[in-house]
Amino acid sequence: MSGLFAERTGPRSQAPWDLSFLRVGALVALAVTVVAVPVTGLLAGWAEAVGVLVGAAVVTAFFCVSGLVIAWAGKIDDTYTLPAALGTFGVKALLLFALLNALPEEGWLDRRALAWAVIVGALLWSAVQLRWVWTRQLYYVPPPPPPGSGTAD
Template sequence: MSGARATGDAPWDLSFLRIGLLVTAVVTVVAALAVGVALSWADALTVVIGATVVTAFFCVSGLVVAWAGKVDDTWTMPAALGTFGLKALVLFPLLTGLPADGWPDRQVLAWTVVAGALLWSGVQLRWVWTRQLFYVPPPTPPGEQQRSPENPAPRG
């Protein structure tokens, strides 16, 4: 054995979802209160809806890409693109079906989605920048190497 992990064996860390959910919850409460006071409480509810949609998008994408990576690393890009395309196909008719002058306010929803996407992107960027990432599969730790005829147990 070469001592390297097989494709798809690397653990997928989804801790950015927990951090993203926490940050989004705090920012959503503050933004909804500010919008409620400045505009209306219906618009504040629109902020909550927009934040929920963005959060669902990032959580679903993270879970699907992690699942695909556990199966095989080469599946992650098709899984990410396919998930994005499917979500866009579902969301586009729903958003275009909203009345231009009704509730929820499309402009408030649009700004919430933009702000939420930027927020989640920032969370993911910070998460990636603070992790030790390998460009090649990391070697198996010495205590976990399997014994084989090419790699016999050490003689002591």
């Protein structure tokens, strides 16, 4: 059988997907949010502070959902990760667009502050992911077995 559902013939790595960057990203986002919300509230207003808080929550949720969906797709087959990433991104973009359009122009939350918080949060999360990738030993082929785990004949 050929095509999208062809059976994999090569050895499949059983290494689990590492999602530890989600914990690190969430902690960094939390630390920045804990500082940014009161500073924004005091300098710009509390509607803007709520916008920053909601924006940080949206970005954190979006990155966590993406990580989980991509890892799930990768457990099925590595070739599913790109479509999963692109599909998840499209759905998230539509949800963010709907959220921003559903909010009133004047109200309990400043839409512009929320939008800027989403931009800054996405850049922050991207920096966390880049650092995480740059500091990990990643294998492009299945990793070698640990020493002393050879098979006995």
